[in-house]
Amino acid sequence: MKIVIIDYDMGNLRSVQKAIERVGYSAEISGDPAAVRSADKLILPGVGAFADAIAALEAKGLVEPVRSFIASGSPFFGICLGLQLLFDESFEDGRHRGLGVLAGTVEKFDARPAGGPHLKVPHMGWNRINFRRNAPLLDGVVQGAHMYFVHSYYVKPADPAVIAAETEYGGPFTSIVWSNNIFATQFHPEKSQAAGLRMLLNFCRM
DSSP states (O other): OOEEEEOSSOSOHHHHHHHHHHTTOOOEEEOOHHHHHTOSEEEEOOOSOHHHHHHHHHHTTOHHHHHHHHHHTOOEEEETHHHHTTEEEEOTTSOEEOOOSEEEEEEEOOSSOTTSOOOOSSEEEEEEOEESSOOGGGTTOOTTOEEEEEESEEEEESSGGGEEEEEESSSEEEEEEEETTEEEESSOGGGSHHHHHHHHHHHHHO
16 A cells, blocks of 8 residues: 655654654655645645645646545545645635635634634644544544644635534634545644544545
């Protein structure tokens, strides 16, 4: 089985690879479109700005291979920015088109939500996930498990049916997406101790 972690110069690639190794599997880090096309499972991590990430994917010729891989029905895992990139567009520092695999937008947390407490942005640290659906990724993970987040933007899916879990931060936001073969988390499972490693194990076993 070939698991590929996409290298587009925008992620903590080695920490994801090490987490995969900790659960008993191996993963290749590659920015080669041919490696993406030949993968059995694909992981798109990411840390940084949305526009820079899309530009890097385009420059490396990875946009169409990633879309084609997802369309093939093989298991795909997006992490943090890798979740946000799946959607139609982001309003981070302007307006930027995403991969358009899932309908919806990427929007910034309001530091002063109406009628609510002042929020620190970025949302950083441990927070709970609340299941909305029993996704295969969550097998063996307890309701309310704490995950590690670092982000200023969150996704707003057009179709609420793709939301597998939410997290509270000035109101509920989508923290896990599941649509057919697509699994994606706003938090970093590779930094989320046993519960996060369990999710990576579940993905590797698919």
